[in-house]
Amino acid sequence: MPVSGKTPTSRSAGLRGLFGSLGSRPVFVAVAAFVVTLATLLAARRWLDPALFICVAAAFLLATSVFMLVRARRNGSSAGRGASTGTSQSALNEARMMAIIRSSMEAIITIDEQQRVVIFNPMAEQVFACSAMDAIGAPLARFIPERFRAAHAQHVEQFGVTGVSDRQMGKQRVLSGLRANGEEFPLEASISQIRDGDTRLYTVMLRDITERVKAERAQRQAREELRELSANLQKIREDEKTRIARELHDDLGQQLTALKMDISSVEQALDPSASTPVREQLQGMRRLIDATVASVRRIAADLRPVMLDDLGLIPAIEWLANDFTNRYGIDVERDIETGDARFSPAGATALFRIVQEALTNVARHADATLVTLGLRAKDGTFELSIADNGQGAHRTDEPAAKSFGLLGVRERAHMLGGAVEIHTAHGKGFVLTVTIPTESVQIQEVQA
Numbered sequence: 401m402p403v404s405g406k407t408p409t410s411r412s413a414g415l416r417g418l419f420g421s422l423g424s425r426p427v428f429v430a431v432a433a434f435v436v437t438l439a440t441l442l443a444a445r446r447w448l449d450p451a452l453f454i455c456v457a458a459a460f461l462l463a464t465s466v467f468m469l470v471r472a473r474r475n476g477s478s479a480g481r482g483a484s485t486g487t488s489q490s491a492l493n494e495a496r497m498m499a500i501i502r503s504s505m506e507a508i509i510t511i512d513e514q515q516r517v518v519i520f521n522p523m524a525e526q527v528f529a530c531s532a533m534d535a536i537g538a539p540l541a542r543f544i545p546e547r548f549r550a551a552h553a554q555h556v557e558q559f560g561v562t563g564v565s566d567r568q569m570g571k572q573r574v575l576s577g578l579r580a581n582g583e584e585f586p587l588e589a590s591i592s593q594i595r596d597g598d599t600r601l602y603t604v605m606l607r608d609i610t611e612r613v614k615a616e617r618a619q620r621q622a623r624e625e626l627r628e629l630s631a632n633l634q635k636i637r638e639d640e641k642t643r644i645a646r647e648l649h650d651d652l653g654q655q656l657t658a659l660k661m662d663i664s665s666v667e668q669a670l671d672p673s674a675s676t677p678v679r680e681q682l683q684g685m686r687r688l689i690d691a692t693v694a695s696v697r698r699i700a701a702d703l704r705p706v707m708l709d710d711l712g713l714i715p716a717i718e719w720l721a722n723d724f725t726n727r728y729g730i731d732v733e734r735d736i737e738t739g740d741a742r743f744s745p746a747g748a749t750a751l752f753r754i755v756q757e758a759l760t761n762v763a764r765h766a767d768a769t770l771v772t773l774g775l776r777a778k779d780g781t782f783e784l785s786i787a788d789n790g791q792g793a794h795r796t797d798e799p800a801a802k803s804f805g806l807l808g809v810r811e812r813a814h815m816l817g818g819a820v821e822i823h824t825a826h827g828k829g830f831v832l833t834v835t836i837p838t839e840s841v842q843i844q845e846v847q848a
Contacts, residue, residue, distance in 0.1 A: 519603075627811070634815075645706070653693060732773055750841070786832045
């Protein structure tokens with residue numbers, strides 16, 4: 401029954417407020433009161449009064465009992481609130497986790513140690529075209545192409561023992577998944593494990609990368625088509641240069657030579673008493689023809705050195721280095737050691753053009769006084785290097801490094817299966833190194 405308009409709960413609250421505010425002090429207060437009372441009785445010489453002593457002792461015991469009761473209730477209430485709060489917090493955390501899983505843009509599948517599905521989020525339903533109702537309880541192998549199932553089971557078993565997986569999103573090879581309709585598709589996956597009591601649960605995050613794979617495939621195809629187009633254009637250019645060089649050397653050169661011979665005949669046919677100005681004019685014409693013949697030969701050699709086809713790569717490079725020194729006054733040190741290698745026409749042309757372009761870049765940009773040219777056979781490859789002592793570049797992505805000439809060098813090396821490296825720094829020169837497989841530039845011997 402309520403007393404004075406207060407319920408037992410409110411009285412308990414009042415007691416808890418009273419004693420709770422004192423903490424553990426009521427015991428000490430009661431003991432102190434008891435001691436003070438005894439001292440007072442002793443001073444008043446009434447400590448031998450049995451009734452008064454019993455009252456004081458009863459008050460002390462009552463105060464102690466009330467304190468213990470309130471303390472016990474408070475502790476019980478705190479424990480109940482703690483358990484309730486813990487259960488509520490756990491439920492809240494679980495709800496949050498499930499909300500994250502359901503709203504994730506990645507497909508999330510959790511399996512037990514028997515590799516049976518226990519969680520299958522909405523994105524997994526969309527990716528695998530399978531409802532969670534059908535997926536939960538089914539083996540994970542249902543969503544893996546048959547030829548990969550054994551390897552996947554072994555991988556999960558190894559992961560359960562070591563806790564280490566090589567499957568991390570975006571850092572591994574593309575895997576294959578199987579939709580409910582039997583369609584295979586590419587995916588990336590990452591895996592993690594947690595313990596639930598004595599059992600393990602494995603969670604796999606999957607990403608359907610069908611569109612990305614298609615885009616990458618299309619990009620690779622476009623790149624290869626561009627490279628094939630570039631290679632074809634390079635071949636057409638070389639054929640056209642060869643044709644023009646031969647016509648300049650043969651047709652125009654022969655015509656200029658014939659014209660020079662005609663001038664000599666006219667000179668000889670002149671009357672010895674002919675005027676000197678006429679003879680001087682004929683001599684001037686002969687000198688002009690000689691200069692024109694030299695220009696035609698130089699232009700023809702720039703287009704396509706005849707010795708590249710007639711004598712081979714090494715003599716052509718030697719001629720190119722000498723011509724470079726004569727034109728620009730820059731010394732070229734050569735370190736050429738190719739043994740008895742026989743270069744194919746395509747390989748010789750590519751290497752010659754790379755050297756030619758590299759020397760042209762030195763003349764245009766380097767402000768150098770010395771070039772070191774090396775061509776050596778090394779472990780199944782040919783290493784071509786052109787280094788100068790010029791001003792270099794701050795970065796390899798500067799305009800000089802992006803010039804069409806160096807792009808052409810990269811393309812020529814790529815067509816031969818080679819690689820290009822550039823090392824440069826401001827004030828420390830420029831080094832171009834091209835490494836090409838031997839079989840790409842040598843004449844292949846036909847086995848009988």
